Amino acid sequence: MEYKDTLLMPQTDFPMRGNLPKREPDVQAKWADMNIYEKVQERTKDRPLFVLHDGPPYANGDIHMGHALNKVLKDFIVRYKSMSGYNAPYVPGWDTHGLPIEQALTNKGVKRKEMTIAEFRKLCEEYAYEQVDRQRQQFLRLGVRGDWWNPYITLKPEYEAQQIKVFGDMAKKGYIYKGLKPVYWSPTSESALAEAEIEYKDKKSPSIYVAFDVKDGKGVLEGDEKFVIWTTTPWTIPANLGISIHPELDYSVVKAGGAKYIIASALLESVANTIGWENPEVVRTLKGSEMEYVVAKHPLYGRDSLVMLGEHVTTDAGTGCVHTAPGHGEDDFIVGQKYGLDVLCPVDDKGCMTKEAPGFEGLFYEEANKPIGQKLEEVGALLKLSFITHSYPHDWRTKKPIIFRATAQWFASIAAFRGELLQAVEETKWVPAWGETRLYNMVRDRGDWCISRQRAWGVPIPVFYAENDEAIITDETIQHVAALFREHGSNVWFQREAKDLLPEGFTHPGSPNGRFRKETDIMDVWFDSGSSHQAVLEERDDLQRPADLYLEGSDQYRGWFNSSLSTAVAVTGKAPYKGVLSHGFVLDGEGRKMSKSIGNVVVPQKIMDQLGGDILRLWVASVDYQSDVRISNDILKQVAEVYRKIRNTFRFLLGNLFDFKPSQHAVSVQQLREVDRYMLVKLNNLINKVKGAYETYDFAGMYHALHNFCTIDLSAFYLDFAKDILYIEGTDNSDRRAIQTVLYEVLVALTKLVSPVLPHTADEVWEYVPEVSEESVQLTDMPEAVEVANAEGLQSKWDAFLSLRDDVLKALEEARNAKIIGKSLNASITLYPTKEMHALLASIQEDVKQLFIVSGFQVAGTIEEAPAEAHKYEHTAVIVKQAEGETCERCWTVSTEVGQDNEHPTLCLRCATVVKENYVK
Numbered sequence: 001m002e003y004k005d006t007l008l009m010p011q012t013d014f015p016m017r018g019n020l021p022k023r024e025p026d027v028q029a030k031w032a033d034m035n036i037y038e039k040v041q042e043r044t045k046d047r048p049l050f051v052l053h054d055g056p057p058y059a060n061g062d063i064h065m066g067h068a069l070n071k072v073l074k075d076f077i078v079r080y081k082s083m084s085g086y087n088a089p090y091v092p093g094w095d096t097h098g099l100p101i102e103q104a105l106t107n108k109g110v111k112r113k114e115m116t117i118a119e120f121r122k123l124c125e126e127y128a129y130e131q132v133d134r135q136r137q138q139f140l141r142l143g144v145r146g147d148w149w150n151p152y153i154t155l156k157p158e159y160e161a162q163q164i165k166v167f168g169d170m171a172k173k174g175y176i177y178k179g180l181k182p183v184y185w186s187p188t189s190e191s192a193l194a195e196a197e198i199e200y201k202d203k204k205s206p207s208i209y210v211a212f213d214v215k216d217g218k219g220v221l222e223g224d225e226k227f228v229i230w231t232t233t234p235w236t237i238p239a240n241l242g243i244s245i246h247p248e249l250d251y252s253v254v255k256a257g258g259a260k261y262i263i264a265s266a267l268l269e270s271v272a273n274t275i276g277w278e279n280p281e282v283v284r285t286l287k288g289s290e291m292e293y294v295v296a297k298h299p300l301y302g303r304d305s306l307v308m309l310g311e312h313v314t315t316d317a318g319t320g321c322v323h324t325a326p327g328h329g330e331d332d333f334i335v336g337q338k339y340g341l342d343v344l345c346p347v348d349d350k351g352c353m354t355k356e357a358p359g360f361e362g363l364f365y366e367e368a369n370k371p372i373g374q375k376l377e378e379v380g381a382l383l384k385l386s387f388i389t390h391s392y393p394h395d396w397r398t399k400k401p402i403i404f405r406a407t408a409q410w411f412a413s414i415a416a417f418r419g420e421l422l423q424a425v426e427e428t429k430w431v432p433a434w435g436e437t438r439l440y441n442m443v444r445d446r447g448d449w450c451i452s453r454q455r456a457w458g459v460p461i462p463v464f465y466a467e468n469d470e471a472i473i474t475d476e477t478i479q480h481v482a483a484l485f486r487e488h489g490s491n492v493w494f495q496r497e498a499k500d501l502l503p504e505g506f507t508h509p510g511s512p513n514g515r516f517r518k519e520t521d522i523m524d525v526w527f528d529s530g531s532s533h534q535a536v537l538e539e540r541d542d543l544q545r546p547a548d549l550y551l552e553g554s555d556q557y558r559g560w561f562n563s564s565l566s567t568a569v570a571v572t573g574k575a576p577y578k579g580v581l582s583h584g585f586v587l588d589g590e591g592r593k594m595s596k597s598i599g600n601v602v603v604p605q606k607i608m609d610q611l612g613g614d615i616l617r618l619w620v621a622s623v624d625y626q627s628d629v630r631i632s633n634d635i636l637k638q639v640a641e642v643y644r645k646i647r648n649t650f651r652f653l654l655g656n657l658f659d660f661k662p663s664q665h666a667v668s669v670q671q672l673r674e675v676d677r678y679m680l681v682k683l684n685n686l687i688n689k690v691k692g693a694y695e696t697y698d699f700a701g702m703y704h705a706l707h708n709f710c711t712i713d714l715s716a717f718y719l720d721f722a723k724d725i726l727y728i729e730g731t732d733n734s735d736r737r738a739i740q741t742v743l744y745e746v747l748v749a750l751t752k753l754v755s756p757v758l759p760h761t762a763d764e765v766w767e768y769v770p771e772v773s774e775e776s777v778q779l780t781d782m783p784e785a786v787e788v789a790n791a792e793g794l795q796s797k798w799d800a801f802l803s804l805r806d807d808v809l810k811a812l813e814e815a816r817n818a819k820i821i822g823k824s825l826n827a828s829i830t831l832y833p834t835k836e837m838h839a840l841l842a843s844i845q846e847d848v849k850q851l852f853i854v855s856g857f858q859v860a861g862t863i864e865e866a867p868a869e870a871h872k873y874e875h876t877a878v879i880v881k882q883a884e885g886e887t888c889e890r891c892w893t894v895s896t897e898v899g900q901d902n903e904h905p906t907l908c909l910r911c912a913t914v915v916k917e918n919y920v921k
Helices: 020-033 036-043 065-082 099-107 117-141 157-172 234-239 265-275 330-338 369-378 415-426 434-445 475-488 525-530 532-538 560-572 604-610 613-622 633-655 674-695 699-726 734-754 759-766 791-817 835-843 848-852 909-919
Strands: 176-186 191-193 198-216 225-231 242-245 250-256 259-264 281-287 295-297 304-309 322-324 382-395 403-412 429-431 547-553 577-583 827-833 856-859 876-882
Touching: 020 117, 020 604, 020 613, 020 759, 065 117, 065 547, 065 577, 065 604, 065 613, 065 674, 099 117, 117 604, 157 176, 157 475, 157 525, 157 532, 157 560, 176 330, 198 234, 198 259, 198 265, 198 369, 225 234, 225 322, 234 369, 242 330, 250 265, 259 265, 265 281, 265 382, 304 330, 322 330, 369 382, 403 560, 415 434, 415 560, 429 434, 434 560, 434 577, 525 560, 532 560, 547 560, 560 577, 604 613, 613 633, 613 699, 613 759, 633 699, 633 734, 633 759, 674 699, 674 734, 674 791, 699 734, 699 848, 734 759, 791 827, 791 835, 791 848, 791 876, 827 835, 848 856
Parallel strands: 225 259, 242 304, 429 577, 547 577, 827 856
Antiparallel strands: 176 191, 176 403, 198 225, 198 295, 198 382, 242 322, 250 259, 250 281, 295 304, 827 876
8 A cells, every 4th residue: 555645635726826917818708708897887786885985097008017006906906896895896997198198199190280280180199099009918917906998088078068068167166267377389370289299409599697676674584685687588587576585594694705695505606606796794684484574675676586595495406596477487477376466478479578667678588688687787787797608498480599588378276166176175184194284384375277279189277358359158058069079079179160150149248230249268287187086976877976986106296196185176176085095116126216327217017917917916015105116026026035925825724624524514603623713713813913004004914914814823823733634544534624725714704804915816726725606706705704712712822832933943043053863753752841831731621742743742841940951932941852763654653652553564553543444444
């Protein structure tokens, strides 16, 4: 007889190697065939809704690691919620308007000016849908479960129609108005430009230092000082309305050449050298914040120039006192809005000075530099003139320099409902908690929102103009345009004349002749995505507003979190979300930003092709995603090792349940041995910990809990000693069936617990789990803790035993290193435990030597009575010796009983009995 054939060794077809790149697409094909998303939704349809609202990625190019991190985090949450008492739909979305798509078509050779706007927009739409399809496949490859074939897309007619309603509701409440804002302007193209339409080239410019006399020192200054500003655009001096200083910087009042000048202390030396001051004397120093609201005098026109505080002021160059012309710079505009300045822009579409720049009217802006400099010198305000060559923005089409110039734009007034916005921020749950402060401060300090863009590819601003130029935005026109967009899409705006876009028979007192024109600007793309609470959460029957959660990168405090809040509070008075969760950026292994030029870009598709989607997902679970996270080949190798440990745990569990049918063989909890019940207590702890981690979005906590359970509780203890019972005893041995009962409970619970993170692997395991009726683990709920009597007492007792066991393992390791023993089964141990451990060992009914995996075991006395040769540890002293007897051919224990059974002389009595009872007919 071959005794190895009598061992009940593990048997399973569940493969040891994951081979995920090849196996996962097969799993996904199965999901598609069974319509897994629809089945999950059908199963949970009567449960309370939990809505995680997807922030739309931009439909252009392949997904990057930031996309992968974001979508996988969302998938963890949605999958968990659908397994824990909720109906958790997931409707993915895409942002599809804006300049990058226009640019992509231009790069492909599309000649925009040779076609109508409507024709060009049609090409943009086709390109956007191609990109949506491309990204959808990549998100599906990640294993993200959702309503992928019915997503929301911002260019869809029903979306655009709802966006028009949001605009109309805001206009009705008086939040929409037209005003001036500086934008990139190309005098040669006579057009506003987007940032992507500019390029930087070197340009020679005049560099001037100009003195502004103090007019009103507000009790802080004496009144005879002069602020010194520096600029490389003298032509903007006629537009000056203020001087910006930094609140935290130190400023020096300096005596030089018989006058007193104010400049940033840190720049005194460089300014003095440039202007040529000899031995400047610092009269006093004060903080920028002390000089707020001081009034200076414009050197050419004598009007007030207000001193303001601005965070944009630096000491990188200049004087620390920044010439501020709100009509000619974004920072200037923002600080000017904060302080209530006008938006003065004395330059026309062609770049020529207007009558608002007396003395220079009609001059092209660059030609005005010289006479402006001469006039400043004439009035004694020019301290220094030189020329510098610097990098300067140019129109990428005409290759000519551009300017910042205020033009008429549409705005949403944030100031009008700022209080409601701030209250909505406070009523939202923020994770991490600092998100509340961040968005609160942004809203508190935010200027009005410019929502218009001079582009072709976007949702038109639904405004008509009467013959007298009065803007027309009424309930009637908004509803009519929204209905048109729902039926035809927003392209209809560019295909029809204004009169054909208005309701039939529409009249207006400002158009006595019945003539109208339409706005040609489109809406900012942030208004598009920011309207999704209306266009998606309200539009779709399977969702609700407010959403339970928005989850995006930390850059979206300035972006989608902000724009969504603004439109939702404007329309509904409430935030569109109950909670907001943010994550950091993905960096390389050294903590650097990923860059094609550095060559450190990690591509999700490549990881999935080499390691598999579940490895990438497990990496997401392993990191502290609320901060910036790192990824590299070495990091992924470590994650892959953890995956292998989890997979091998599943394989061991399945392999040892090959002959176990729960309905026939399961042992009741009350009949289990203590050690088995202890493992159920440990499993209960894991279930509660992991579910708690999912609830608080602590995925790293869940990852470490699962890993520790597999490696410490199972592999290093329970499964380690259980082999002696599982393999050696007869099929229906009560201890064996008890252990199998525990293994089954562990298997089912673990599969469910890892399912949100490792969905491919969990579904693969599920196919091999005995007696489960559901065709996918995704169609089950999270495990519940098994009721175990005296759980706290059991845990306390057996945790103490494991502490004692750790001492024994140390002793065995030392004996192994000293060549006293080989394997632990070669050993016989004598313990001299503490009194507490003495009592503990006496209370254990299980075979203690089996728990220690040794062949001999005895307790000889207390730790105080231990002989000198015993190794002393915290809980016991230990003597390790070679066990006496022969090694059993079947179980490998060393025993003096080997040879006592004449029929099986190479076996111990235990094995001989098992063989006779189970294998000898």
